[in-house]
Amino acid sequence: MALGDTLIEVTNVAKHFGEGETRVDALRAVDLTVRAGEVIALLGPSGSGKTTLLNVIGCILAPSAGRVVLDGEPVFDGKWLQRDLRRLRLDKIGFIFQSHNLLPFLTAQENVAVVLDLAGRPADEGRARARELLDYLEVGHRAMVKPALLSGGEAQRVAIARALANRPRIILADEPTAALDGARAGLVMDLMRKLAVEQEACIVTVTHDEKIFDRFDRLIHLRDGHLVSA
Amino acid sequence: MNLALKDIRHGLFRFVLTCFGLGLLMTVVLAMIGIYNGLVSDALAVVKAPAVDVWVVEAGTKGPFAEASSIPADTRDAVARMPGVAEAGAINYQNVEAPHGGQTLRLYVIGYEPGRPGGPLAIAEGRGIGTSHFEMVADRKTGLLPGETIRLGRNRFAVVGLVEGAMNSGGDPAVYVTLADAMALQTELDPAAQRVQAARGAVSVKSASVAAIIARMSPGADVDLLGATVRQWKHLSAMTQADQEEILLASVVDKARRQIGLFLGILLSVSAVVIALIIYTMTMEKLKQIATLKLIGAPDRTIIGLIVQQAMILGASGWGIGLMLILTVKDYFPRRVVLEPFNVMVLAGIIAAVCLLSSALGVRAAMKVDPATALGS
Incomplete structure (x- = not known):
């Protein structure tokens, strides 16, 4: 597979919590580069720093040191370089959660369209894009259904549609298949990969699900905050 | 997309029930205002009835x-x-x-x-x-x-x-x-x-x-x-109409008037606390959703709008239901319940202020929510 631009560039990133005796080093001098079209997995035992790294890339958590460049734009270098991190997330990053985290008061279609609404796009465009993605993910027939009435697989596909709605180039997923059976987990990963390739995006996934390891281009192991193998 | 209205429609029965409860509280507040006004109005009615200028009484x-x-x-x-x-x-x-x-x-x-x-x-x-x-x-x-x-x-x-x-x-x-x-x-x-x-x-x-x-x-x-x-x-004394009205308010109904006024103050304070509690609880129940909204890039104004709009809709509905109920039952009270448009509008202003202040508590809690809490289980 031909790889495109570098979308994630993490250089010498460290993150610690607390000070003195209570200090915990969650990330230690991590370097990571992810290019367009790549689908990678962050692996490691609990407390190894996977989610911390995901949060750093997602501009949710400020590193203690290091440099982060997203889609060619420096966002952190000892301090945040962007004033509006939420806007940055809205434009560049799509999130997929372990539990789908769909807003319970919106229909499947509205859950997808809300991202475009927040981005200031017209309502018609949001509806059309949501419909297009839901049809693509084969849940178009459930577009007007609230999340409580969706099955686990349907809800996760709606969550994927939401993550892709604004055409982000970086997709971060935290245990996206944890709630799915093996066959459906593979299907979801295949769909994510297909959409990532089409949108020239990259996907960084935190997972423990060995059933889907073969769906990734790279498996990146973390242990005690160190990146031990890539 | 109006998230506040969508959320209300999602839990419509519960929201309506909350509004109705608040409406009953507002009915009591409006009833007390009406009873207070009625007491004053009744007291003055007998003095005003003859429509005279001077009262000559025993010295x-x-x-x-x-x-x-x-x-x-x-x-x-x-x-x-x-x-x-x-x-x-x-x-x-x-x-x-x-x-x-x-x-x-x-x-x-x-x-x-x-x-x-x-x-x-x-x-x-x-x-x-x-x-x-x-x-x-x-x-x-x-x-x-x-x-x-x-x-x-x-x-x-x-x-x-x-x-x-x-x-x-x-x-x-x-x-x-x-x-x-x-x-x-x-x-x-x-x-x-x-x-x-x-x-x-x-x-x-x-x-x-x-x-x-x-x-x-x-x-x-x-x-x-x-x-x-x-x-x-x-053996005679003379009082103007204004003197006579003043005497009635200052002595005849003064204690009852102050008693009702004080009770009204307590009732308004209780209402303010209840409204604040409802709005704060409504916000706290949505913290995970607020974290998700923050994570996917929702600006603060969207989250503030969600909380404040719901608070204002709740307050307005409670006020409206309260007004409707008291207008329906006021004639069944043994004493007159007099509601002046001014009083009703002042109460609306007080409720709006309480809702705004209460939603400020909710907004404060929402602003503190870390978007990272949306990740994980």
């Missing part, structure tokens, strides 16, 4: 409402002849309990001289008193109807007309009778007692005293001058 008293006042009935002739007086009338007030239809009616009997100040200003149904004796005009709240009769003291009176809004400060509905009948009602003894008095040789003497003389002034006449003139008689 050293604040009569006839705050204290008992008794002056010679012929004082009316003297007052009527004073400079600047257009017309004057003698008037008497007393509370009477009368049996009627198997019940006991508590009535406020106003005795006046037909053709002179002191009588009912507007007859709502029937006619005014046309004979010297045994006719009455009653307030509609007595439940009496034109054509009915009722026994007061030793005599039976025919109801010839009805008025509205005539009552004393205690809320007892008024009936108008002639001054002569009122004086007789006040002084006549029952037959048995009369026989006892006659047997011991006592001569029945009818007192010719009244509670007050009321006077309307000619245009441009000096009320203060009339007051000074009246006070030259050492």
